[in-house]
Amino acid sequence: MAKRGAYSRKRLTVAKTLKEFIEEEIAKRKMSARQFADFIDVAPSTIAVYLSKTDSEPSLSFLRKLAKKTNTPLTMIITIAFPDVAGEITTVPPDLL
Numbered sequence: 001m002a003k004r005g006a007y008s009r010k011r012l013t014v015a016k017t018l019k020e021f022i023e024e025e026i027a028k029r030k031m032s033a034r035q036f037a038d039f040i041d042v043a044p045s046t047i048a049v050y051l052s053k054t055d056s057e058p059s060l061s062f063l064r065k066l067a068k069k070t071n072t073p074l075t076m077i078i079t080i081a082f083p084d085v086a087g088e089i090t091t092v093p094p095d096l097l
Helices: 018-029 033-040 044-052 060-070 074-081 083-088
Strands: none
Touching (some): 018 033, 018 044, 033 044, 033 060, 060 074
16 A cells, blocks of 8 residues: 555645635644744745735745645645646646655
């Protein structure tokens, strides 16, 4: 039997915003927003922006860090951040991972 990752199938079916995803990850880790920013290696103001403004467009660099530290596929993070392009995502080139 293949080893399953930490990313559950149930979680893949939950539609959410980037703000909701970040809030869930902060709560899951029992961290403050500042601690979570340190955890994913971004400025606290970056997390504050995504927690307060749902229309802010995140950078690919931020999404890559978020995906890596939360053990979430980058394609899923991109789908959450940009739901209007979700159907266009098929693969992510290895050099982006």
